[in-house]
Amino acid sequence: MKYILMMHCPRTGYDTFGAWPKKDIEAHMAFMLAFNKALRESGEWVSGEGLADPKQAKIVRAGKDGLPITDGVFPESKEFLAGYWIVDVASPDRADALAAKASAAPGPGGAPMNMPIEVRQVMSGPPEQNSCNES
């Protein structure tokens, strides 16, 4: 079963992160590199990416002529995807356990951040019409 684990942040999230003491940033990055390595070694790694600063994000819409309009404005409250992992795991519980591990990545002073990680299954094909019902 493939699951995506997503880290989100506000628009200014990268500024906050960049203002951490250098050793805290290094510890955080070292944690992420080790987490990625463990996923590769366990065979659960499918893919993972870190996205550029949300300040570089654009909203693109097609104009009437089909050409891109790139001057859209994001709502102030918008959460931006900072990065994600896709993992192939034996059970949903394993996806939650991996998310908890990522959640506890070290933050300022090396304390676990316990940040929220959004976990959702990745579809291998188009949606079933009946899978859309609200819970």
Add this chain to the structure above:
Amino acid sequence: MKYILMMTGTKADFAWYAKWSKTDLQAQLAFMHSFNKELKESGVLVATEGLAFPNQAKLVRAAADGTPITDGVFPESKEFLAGYWIVDVETPEQAYQLAARVSAGPGPKDRGNQPIEVRPVMSGPPPEML
């Protein structure tokens, strides 16, 4: 340069999508298939995924002992990722062009062109970290 093109929607948007007519859904799927095929054939497609519906999304945090707490609540206004493409293109403009194509994809008659978020993807941690 790698860019990610993201489609997002609130739970209300997904509920609306679930009510599209079969014809509209089929037209949209056909559009996605041919768009993906074209990206693959032109060599710009790095990855693409569709995510399960947001009613299956969970918010997971580590408890003090490191075990997962899965009862987090999403704000009503949350925009959920519906799916994405990662493309490897020469210029940001090419990424915007592709996003505009998705933006203008087929849907019910009263649907406007949908917004697509476009952002560079980092190829790894900053060099000073390595």
